[in-house]
Amino acid sequence: MSTRIVVDPVTRIEGHLRIEADIENGKIKDAYSSGTMVRLLEEILRGRDPLDAWAYVGRVCGVCTSVHSLTSVRAVEDALDIVIPPNAEMVRNIMFCAQYMHDHVVHFYHLHAMDWVDVVNALKADPKKTSELAQSISNWPKSSPGYFSDLQKRITKFVESGQLGIFSNGYWGHPAYKLPAEVNLIGLAHYLEALEWQKEIVKVHTIFGGKNPHPNYLVGGMACAISTDDVSGLNAERLAYVEQLLKQGKEFIEQVYIPDLMAIASFYKDWGAIGGGLGSFMAYGDLPWNGYRDISSYKFPQGVILNKDISKVYDVDLRKDDEVQEFIDNSWYEYKGKGGLHPWKGESKIKYTGPKPPFENLDTSKAYSYLKTPRWKGNAVEVGPLARVLVGYARGREDFKMVVDKALKDLDVPVTALFSTLGRTAARGLESVLVAQWGLDFFYQLIDNIKKGDTRMADSSKRSSSKWPEKALGVGHSEAPRGALAHWINIEDEKIANYQLVVPTTWNASPRDAKGQVSAYEAALRDTPIADPKQPVEILRTVHSFDPCLACAVHLYDEEGKHISRISVLGD
């Protein structure tokens, strides 16, 4: 007899996800991941002007708004055979790096840290000892005993007033929390500092994209004109501000995020053997140094790793009919034919066959999700920071090897510890270090180019649809913070005839396929120990390590905005 627990929703922010897990002998025997509401972006885009698609897709979610817009303009540029000027490429890259830094720091402190850091326990910390510890792991200036003691008083006030706010979803006091009170207090302090910091780095988007949230993109380049004397254009003062923001971001990542990550990880090394999951990974690659079409110039290399074998990396071709395909054997959709569909032939017709809400349990012997099941050559693969870091490592890139090997050495864990919940969370931090440096590299490249007299920011030669072919197919890809993202577009008679998005969370959170192969979440949850089924913090640790965001995959409405966990006993 096994006990089934339900955690719904699992996400802390935009978009929602439901996990049903069968527990036997204190471990997860099997798990089901379901996206329980739908958002048909494909339908909204059909018949619209391809040049406007970026603005619609950018609205899909508030968290990674700019990566969808970026991927969309790349898809249209691919379809219409447009090559953007180097300056536009650099500006896109800089915005992308800023997005990464923002997203990863917010994920670590605001969406994931509370799975490891016990906020209530932090109130018991000795401020003096906390200060000594903080100063031993970092040069970050805000680390005096007075600073930590003031913070403790502030938080105590909230706890006593019953106004725990954002912290009310935690399983405080759970035996799975292992940090000393002083480390908990450092984590809490930086939770608050990261809140203040994150609003700075997004200004990079306002400067280049004209506004934030939902910055402006442009098919053919970027909409920010370089101008040395115009106050409203991209002038020297604004560029200097971008440099300052990027430097501050790098400093925060190096002096706060990474030391915290390593300090916390050192108490949770057992999670280096839990939550590994599929062992197969995919990255499309991104951050071109020499143009989007030159894949060899990408800072994030492209590739697929199968079955933990990092001695071999396979190439990915998003145009090939038999590589990326989406299946619906366990999804609430119907296709005209059978089997998997390449996204250029993709269909998005809903056919809900699940129970009528509200319901206790999904019938997981039938279709159980609004997510389709994407596969690469029939393989289930994980996407995201761990995939990117492993592909970089396996491709033999020195920059990746350096940060990864140092982290493994500092934590004194074997390389196999990367295939785990801890590895996934660590990979996000490690790539943040790389991205913070790349952001500055791209910035100096942009400045260098401008100094040489190149001020081109867009190729407008194809703005007029009279120059377009009657029919055109395009694909745009990116490495969104959560993983490999691609948009496929069919343009017919100057309009969008079909538009398909295959988003990272769909790769990771999808239901199993016709062969019974599970996707990344379900694989990673298997064998996870659950100390107390009423407080399944272990499920949150592993699922949150993927940084789930279902806004662009599906959408579920929940009344309370809380993690709901329910337990029922199954008959078999």
Added chain:
Amino acid sequence: MEARLLIMGVGNYLMGDEGVGVHAAQLLSRLSLPPGVDVVDGGTGGFHLLEYFEKYPRVILIDATLDGNKAGSIRLIRPRFAADFPKSMSTHDIGLKDMMSSLQLLGKIPDIHLFVVSIEFIQQQGVELTDEVEAAMPELLQQVTALTDKLVFPSEPVTN
């Protein structure tokens, strides 16, 4: 000039009535408003919006709600804590509520007037509003601009 008042509409523009706040912000940005009043389309901004709430001492927020009232009903709420936000505040409520909690923790929560517009369901796809919610728009804009005037020119006699 130092900014004094922010009007922000939030919501998801792709989900029909859920985006009523965004529609309102877009219309308001075309109106002539008193100096020092800024209008922002907050979209589904979540944490990205934190800076706006820190920068302005007073904020008029416009959002959709699933409060069970007739679609297009307008209510004015004065939330002081995240917990004061109506429970079923549309689909982006978690991000917004989290942000409010954060502001509260940072001790920087501004003076907020929240207009909520009732919608019936959120599973709509598309950028159009339903007739019921569309019909409420003139009244919503009138109430927002009247409150704006009242907040910006507190000494002048108020007629409503």
